[in-house]
Amino acid sequence: MDEVIELDIDGIAQGGDGVGRLGELVVFVSGALPGERVRALVRERHPRFLRATVSEVLHAAPDRVAPLISPGDHVPWQHIAYPAQVRYKAAIVAEQINKFLPGVAVPIQPAIAAPQPWGYRNSARLHADGAALGYHAAGAKTVVDLADDPLLLPALRAALAGLRQLPFAGLINEVHLRASATYGYAAARIDPAPGADRTALARLAAAWMAATPVLAGVTLGDEPLVGADAIYDELGGVVFRLSLSSFFQVNHAQAERMVEVVRAALAPHGGRLLDAYSGVGSFALPLAAAYDEVVAVEAYQPAVEDGRQSAAANQITNVQYIAGAAERVVGRLPGPFQAAILDPPRRGCHPALIEAVISHAPERIVYISCHPGLIGRDLAPLATAGYHLILVQPIDLFPQTPHIETIIVLQRA
Ligand SMILES: C[S@@+](CC[C@H](N)C(=O)[O-])C[C@H]1O[C@@H](n2cnc3c(N)ncnc32)[C@H](O)[C@@H]1O
Numbered sequence: 001m002d003e004v005i006e007l008d009i010d011g012i013a014q015g016g017d018g019v020g021r022l023g024e025l026v027v028f029v030s031g032a033l034p035g036e037r038v039r040a041l042v043r044e045r046h047p048r049f050l051r052a053t054v055s056e057v058l059h060a061a062p063d064r065v066a067p068l069i070s071p072g073d074h075v076p077w078q079h080i081a082y083p084a085q086v087r088y089k090a091a092i093v094a095e096q097i098n099k100f101l102p103g104v105a106v107p108i109q110p111a112i113a114a115p116q117p118w119g120y121r122n123s124a125r126l127h128a129d130g131a132a133l134g135y136h137a138a139g140a141k142t143v144v145d146l147a148d149d150p151l152l153l154p155a156l157r158a159a160l161a162g163l164r165q166l167p168f169a170g171l172i173n174e175v176h177l178r179a180s181a182t183y184g185y186a187a188a189r190i191d192p193a194p195g196a197d198r199t200a201l202a203r204l205a206a207a208w209m210a211a212t213p214v215l216a217g218v219t220l221g222d223e224p225l226v227g228a229d230a231i232y233d234e235l236g237g238v239v240f241r242l243s244l245s246s247f248f249q250v251n252h253a254q255a256e257r258m259v260e261v262v263r264a265a266l267a268p269h270g271g272r273l274l275d276a277y278s279g280v281g282s283f284a285l286p287l288a289a290a291y292d293e294v295v296a297v298e299a300y301q302p303a304v305e306d307g308r309q310s311a312a313a314n315q316i317t318n319v320q321y322i323a324g325a326a327e328r329v330v331g332r333l334p335g336p337f338q339a340a341i342l343d344p345p346r347r348g349c350h351p352a353l354i355e356a357v358i359s360h361a362p363e364r365i366v367y368i369s370c371h372p373g374l375i376g377r378d379l380a381p382l383a384t385a386g387y388h389l390i391l392v393q394p395i396d397l398f399p400q401t402p403h404i405e406t407i408i409v410l411q412r413a
Helices: 082-100 154-164 198-211 252-266 284-290 301-313 326-332 351-360 372-384
Strands: 004-012 018-022 025-030 037-045 049-059 123-129 132-136 143-145 172-180 185-192 215-220 223-227 230-235 238-243 272-276 293-298 319-323 339-342 364-369 387-395 405-412
Touching: 004 025, 004 049, 004 082, 025 037, 082 372, 082 387, 123 143, 123 154, 132 154, 154 172, 154 185, 154 198, 154 215, 172 230, 185 198, 185 230, 198 215, 198 223, 230 252, 238 284, 238 301, 252 284, 252 339, 252 364, 252 387, 252 405, 272 284, 272 326, 272 351, 284 293, 284 301, 284 319, 293 301, 293 326, 301 319, 326 351, 339 351, 351 372, 364 372, 372 387, 372 405
Parallel strands: 025 049, 185 215, 272 293, 272 339, 293 319, 339 364
Antiparallel strands: 004 018, 004 037, 018 025, 037 049, 123 132, 123 172, 132 143, 172 185, 215 223, 230 238, 364 405, 387 405
């Protein structure tokens, strides 16, 4: 029989679960908030901790609000009032840094709240299963059919509604939607179902575009199918060309704030800037005018192509893009660099990349994290090499979810 426990919640963990205790055991309870007493269903038992899911809230915290979408697995913090989400995120970052770098002073600022806690996402990855179209259920491969998603920008909600009217069953496996926040339109990439006929896919794409005036094009994987195969958006005063698979921050308003924070953190500018894990150049291109030269290193070739085309279209001539793994490329670059930006994917920086950056001895380093649990691991060698933290700035790019973005500025001693 399923085990039900009753406990008080007094903390919140990296990953988003409420935290309580049952005797000697720590219990991570999804859907629970600090200050609550809950009944919870045990999902996993480990020697020192349990994982459980709230089944009944016996005493609700003042921060609890009614969820907007059901079941809403992709918005696991929608039961938390938005100001509290922002507070919890800064607290999680501070706790994670203290845990991994004990004794290091952490100059943490309050998290920068998003101007729009809903209706901000400029991209979505939807899965199709027969006539169902939506996100995967939490921790499973089953597709939860999704009539609408208020987390998305209006152009993407229109694209989703347009596709749902059409006979897509058996033709598509996945759909990646990307919107231009600045210009208010969208494009889509279809990953076909096995054996789907290309002509039928082209007909579906054309019908989808006819039903959705804001949809400018549909690609089949990376190949053009009907209409546009990229979108254009602005960031930091630069017009970017974006293929449908290149990385671009999902929250445009907060990406603008990130560029501002990074620009201010690196002042005084001048000399050479290294932008490692640069993507299309979201920092490299807006900051180019402040440096003699910027070297942008990115492993994903389509993002490098987008970056080069964007640089040319904006008449930016002092940014050099290098396609390759940062951990192999950066150590071989000629120095010196006065400043470096490190913005790795969720798995954090490769240790060889950190060593290579240290060898270039930049005066200032901006490290951008989307995984607070790895900040301590990545910063430890920098701290040992004499860099100290001068700013820790969480910024909320992902309202309604426990994901946390943090900009960390380090200065060479
Ligand atoms: C979090 S994104 C940041 C992109 C960019 N700074 C931005 O804000 O748009 C991480 C980027 O690192 C790239 N990447 C992943 N592994 C890499 C590696 N080993 N070397 C270089 N780039 C890598 C990804 O393709 C992605 O574009």
